[in-house]
Every structure is written in structure tokens, then in C-alpha cells.
Amino acid sequence: SRSKSDTYYLRDDVVLRTHTSAHQTTLLRSGVDRFLVTGDVYRRDEIDSSHYPVFHQMEGVRMFTDEELERAGLTRTESSEEELVKFAKADLKAGLEGMARALFGNVEMRWVDEYFPFTDPSFELEILFEGEWMEVLGCGVVHRNIVQDVGRGRQPGWAFGLGLERLAMVLFGIPDIRLFWSQDERFHSQFESGKIVKFIPYSKYPPCFKDISFWLPEDYVENDFFEMARGVAGDLVEKIDLIDEFTNPKTNRTSKCYRITYRSMDRSLTNEEIDELQDNLRDKSVDLGLEVR
Numbered sequence: 074s075r076s077k078s079d080t081y082y083l084r085d086d087v088v089l090r091t092h093t094s095a096h097q098t099t100l101l102r103s104g105v106d107r108f109l110v111t112g113d114v115y116r117r118d119e120i121d122s123s124h125y126p127v128f129h130q131m132e133g134v135r136m137f138t139d140e141e142l143e144r145a146g147l148t149r150t151e152s153s154e155e156e157l158v159k160f161a162k163a164d165l166k167a168g169l170e171g172m173a174r175a176l177f178g179n180v181e182m183r184w185v186d187e188y189f190p191f192t193d194p195s196f197e198l199e200i201l202f203e204g205e206w207m208e209v210l211g212c213g214v215v216h217r218n219i220v221q222d223v224g225r226g227r228q229p230g231w232a233f234g235l236g237l238e239r240l241a242m243v244l245f246g247i248p249d250i251r252l253f254w255s256q257d258e259r260f261h262s263q264f265e266s267g268k269i270v271k272f273i274p275y276s277k278y279p280p281c282f283k284d285i286s287f288w289l290p291e292d293y294v295e296n297d298f299f300e301m302a303r304g305v306a307g308d309l310v311e312k313i314d315l316i317d318e319f320t321n322p323k324t325n326r327t328s329k330c331y332r333i334t335y336r337s338m339d340r341s342l343t344n345e346e347i348d349e350l351q352d353n354l355r356d357k358s359v360d361l362g363l364e365v366r
Contacts (some may be wrong), residue, residue, distance in 0.1 A: 076305045078117060078120075078296040079117050079296060080094070080117065081115045090115065091116055092114055092234060093110045093111065093131070094232070095189045097108045097215075098223055099224065101134070101136070101223040102224065106135070106230075108133070108134055108136060109131060110133075111129065111131045113127060113129050113130075114128060114129070118296065119296070120302065120310055120311075120313045121312040121313075122248060122311070123207055123239060123242065123250055124252075125238070125251065125253075126155055128238045128239075128250070129237040130236055130237065131232075131237060132234050133235070135168075135230055135231055136228055137160075137164075138179070140159075145160055149226055149227045149229075151181075157229040161215075161229040161231050162231070164215055164231065164265060165196075165197075165214065165231035169233060172183065173198060173200065174238065180243075181200065181203060182198060182200045183198075183199050184198060185198075186195050189213055191216055191232065192215060192216055194214060195211065195212070195213035197210070198212065200243065207242075208239070209243065212231065212234070212270070213231065213234050213297060215229070216228065223245075231332035238250050238253055244269055245264070245269065245270065245271060246272045248274070249311070249338070251308050251338055254308065255339060257339050261274045272291045277336075278335040278336060278340060279336070280334050280335065281342055281347045282334055282335075283332075284330055284331065284332050285351070285354065285358070285364045286317070286329065286331070287358055287366055288326050288363070288364040289327045289363070289366065290362035290363065292362070298363070301354075301360075305354045306350045306354070308338070309335050309350070310333060310334070311336040313331050313332070313333050313334070314331065314334075315331055316330050328366060335347050
């Protein structure tokens with residue numbers, strides 16, 4: 074999360090918070106066994122209907138007390154590491170699947186193995202939404218090094234991080250995360266505090282498609298290109314799809330071609346303004362060391 078391709082740096086020693094897990098060790102040191110933390114977080118990420126550079130995350134942690142371990146026939150001191158992890162993992166999956174069903178109903182879901190620095194093993198829980206698999210939370214068994222560093226010995230526990238916008242997208246049937254930042258009253262007027270209603274789509278303005286292809290430098294990072302596109306066109310970029318990739322057998326150089334979908338949530342776009350944005354994007358690509366074809 075400290076990579077400059079993933080993180081927003083204000084200065085060399087100051088970053089915008091990338092996840093609420095940053096508060097985990099402070100709260101664990103305080104002695105609490107269960108807690109929730111909610112806050113705004115900021116990440117450089119891919120561009121599509123479920124990703125946005127700022128969103129709200131809820132972090133949840135559950136640590137098992139000696140009494141809870143005893144009821145499961147385990148102890149911190151005598152049980153093996155494998156037994157403690159297996160117990161925590163089973164409780165994690167049962168608890169979070171139950172939470173997902175309570176929130177979303179009888180939806181199709183699946184677990185995906187993942188890597189997160191604060192948990193081991195780590196997983197993502199995905200649900201089928203709008204015909205596609207969408208990650209709704211990341212989770213895992215709290216990393217043993219973290220537990221030891223905060224003075225809790227071998228106490229097992231698990232943690233999860235949930236994107237609140239994605240939760241709302243599923244609950245209210247909202248198809249595009251950018252709508253949360255729209256000023257269009259046709260969106261805001263549909264919702265009322267304390268009530269869950271299904272979003273009724275209004276007329277969607279037409280998209281405009283533009284392609285860009287370039288030869289890659291050796292240090293190419295895709296997130297850098299996505300962030301540069303956001304800087305040029307802001308929320309007018311609906312999504313960016315990789316549509317072709319080619320490696321020259323003689324030079325061993327690789328070229329990628331992306332299709333950029335421009336669409337405003339509030340108005341129709343003109344060809345002239347999109348052409349200007351696309352020209353600007355091509356010019357800015359040179360700053361990343363990209364050789365536009």
C-alpha cells in the first residue's frame with residue numbers, strides 16, 4: 074500500500090490513508106477484542122464501474138478470548154499454530170457468509186485466495202452482481218507477527234475490510250460507483266434516510282469510445298496510466314479496457330491497446346471535447362515514457 078502506483082503521496086513522508094487497517098495495531102494494543110473502524114480511504118486503482126479513487130471502508134476485527142478458545146477445546150499455549158489458524162478461518166468464513174446473506178439475501182458468492190499484509194491466510198468474498206463477480210470484502214486471519222507485536226502472544230483472531238459504496242451498490246441496485254458523486258437530483262431524490270429502495274435508472278447519456286495504443290517501457294505500471302487518465306478526464310472516464318496486447322518477436326517490445334469509454338453521468342458529451350481530451354491523453358502519455366503508436 075506504500076507503492077507510489079497505489080498510493081496518493083502528499084509529501085515524501087505523508088500519504089492519504091489507503092485502508093482502515095492502519096488503525097488495527099493501535100486498537101489491539103488498547104486491549105479490545107472486537108471493534109469496527111469506518112473512514113474514508115484513497116487509492117490509485119483501475120477504472121471501471123466499481124472502482125473509484127476515494128471510497129469509504131469499514132474495518133472489523135474479532136479476537137478470541139481464552140474462554141472462547143476453551144469452549145472449542147483449544148488454548149493459546151498448548152494448541153498448535155495450525156489448529157488456531159484453522160479455527161479462526163472457519164469462524165471467519167461462517168461469520169462473514171452469514172453477514173453477506175443477512176445484507177444481500179440468498180445471493181451466489183465465492184471465496185478467492187488473496188494476499189493482504191495484515192492477514193495470513195487472506196481471502197476475498199465475491200458475490201454475483203449484475204452478471205459479474207464483484208469483490209465486497211477482503212479478510213483473513215490476523216497476522217501472527219501483528220498479534221505478537223501488540224503484546225497478545227498467540228491469541229488468534231480475524232479481520233475484514235468492507236467497501237461501503239460497494240455494499241450500497243448491491244443493496245440499492247446502483248450500477249456505477251460514480252453516481253455517489255453525481256449532483257443529479259434524479260439520483261439523490263430516490264433515496265431517503267433509513268429506507269432501502271431499489272435504484273430506478275434514468276436515461277443514460279451515450280458513451281464515446283476512443284482507443285489508444287503504445288509501446289511499453291520496462292518499468293510500465295498500469296495504475297500509473299489509469300491515474301494519468303483520471304487526471305486528464307476526471308469522472309468522464311467510465312472505464313478503460315485492455316483490448317489488445319502484442320509482443321514484437323524481433324525486438325521483444327510489447328504494445329498494449331486500451332479502449333477508453335467516456336461518458337458523463339449528467340449530460341451528453343460532444344465529439345470536440347472528447348477529441349481534445351484524447352489528444353491531451355496522448356500528449357501526457359509521453360511523460361510516462363510511453364511511445365504512442
